[in-house]
Amino acid sequence: MLYEMENEDLHVTVSSRGAELWALEGADDTACLWDARPEVWPWHAPVCFPWCGALEDGWSHGGHPVPAGRHGLVRDLEHTLVEQSADRLRFRLRYDGPDWPWPFTFETVHALEGTNLVTTCTAVNDSPEPMPVQLGFHTGLRCPFTPGRRAEDYLVRFQRPEAPGSVDILPLSPPLFTGDTVCLAGLTSQWLQLEERDTGRALRLWVEGYPYVLLWSQPGLPGFLCIEPWSGYIGPGRDLTDRPGTVLLPPGQTFSRTQRLTALL
Template identity: 30%
Template sequence: MPVSMRIGNPDLTVDVSSLGAEMQALTSGDGRSWLWSGDAAFWSGRSPILFPIVGKAPDDKVAIDGTVYPMAQHGFARRSEFVLAASSTTMCRYELAASEATRAVYPFDFLLVVEHAVEGRALTVSAEVTNRDQKTMPFGLGFHSAFVWPLPGASGRAHTITLDNQGEPELVRLAGGLINPTPLPSPFQAGRLVLDHTMFEQDAMIFPQGAGEGLRYSAEGGPTLQFRFENLPNLALWTKPGAPFLCVEPWHGTAAQAGASSELSERPSTTLLAPGATVRFAFTVEIGQ
């Protein structure tokens, strides 16, 4: 059975489940809840870790050096039981190591370490991947956190995503769950996007490059969430039309491209990790007002 762990300080409390090392709640000291509740009527996820793929594979299969393996959307980490490796009042670290079950679908010896750490009004979620194998290991990794929309106390107000770099990154869409590589005009204007549920009638908005290393999710005249990204060049925004959440998804890797190779190593933004190497990915979210 999954076990939930609570960490925090007087300003911020975080609940994390051993299943998927997934955050279950993000609550500020004044009692406001910032994370989606996981209501299965819309979407049962809350903040899954995506590994070893982000998004879908053609026919839910990936090829690794020519051999085909089954691989569900967003990979297997989110459905895997992690082991608690270390914890304190403000930090918990979970580990997922390669097993007979993972090798059946992903033939590598790996270690995935997911850490949640609270400092002041900020939470940092990091993932470190180590290649314990003797061969180069391809993978994607992403974060898929769903935050409440509207933000606490901001019902009826306009909600905005504002990129720190004031960029206008190109948009791509999904076709059958796979990336349609044809770029579309950016919905951002000088880094600013006023959110509307109709934007998500064609599924996620994906920005393969140019979204930068930080953004602000805010309500007009109200609360804000400030994000910083580390080694996460791809960004997606997603909800189900009418659902009361917004997923802010920084990734290193995307769904496969429609009509392209099913080789995992050839997916967009795939990491090719050398034997014995470790790579880190992280995001920080800080609660304003």
């Protein structure tokens, strides 16, 4: 089911499936998020939890193999709307299923603050054992977001000179993602933004506090660019606790991360 909220600057649509952002439009009706064309990439802005990335060899718990796909569980499950107002939506998921040994509760809050869309995800470990967790955002920004433009008319601007080559600008070009993902670790920039070269219009994602930030699209830049702040990263082996950035969450404790998207339109 789809739910909407808006203020003077932004209009947002959220799906109960995964509590996923489905659409974000500016006051001038600029569409900011990828439209999830299934033949290209069938998502808008999923959340990755309780792990980020692929588990290509599967993993095991207590010596037993556990089925696992890409980017965790929560993006594929139905969440329940538990709070709604003109500028705030809160969803809840309680999971105690066969594909993850630790029961957990997961809440997602989307809130509008002027030209900012703030998404906060909070997990609670409902099991009697420590639970390994990673959390990441996988927001697909529409590129181009101005009709009639091309992806080559855009760049990724860093707050500080931390793009490849120690500069503050990464130009976008169709071959950029032929080798898949650009992974950036240990950034000190508070934000990265997808920016229109000649106008300065931009979609800014705040990434402060995240040890990993990924840039991803498909070869040819077919209409989107993902800027992905992750708390953890992929790693070798079948033990999730060995993956970089994994946190062992004690029973009854919470793990929370926030993403802020600013529309500079």
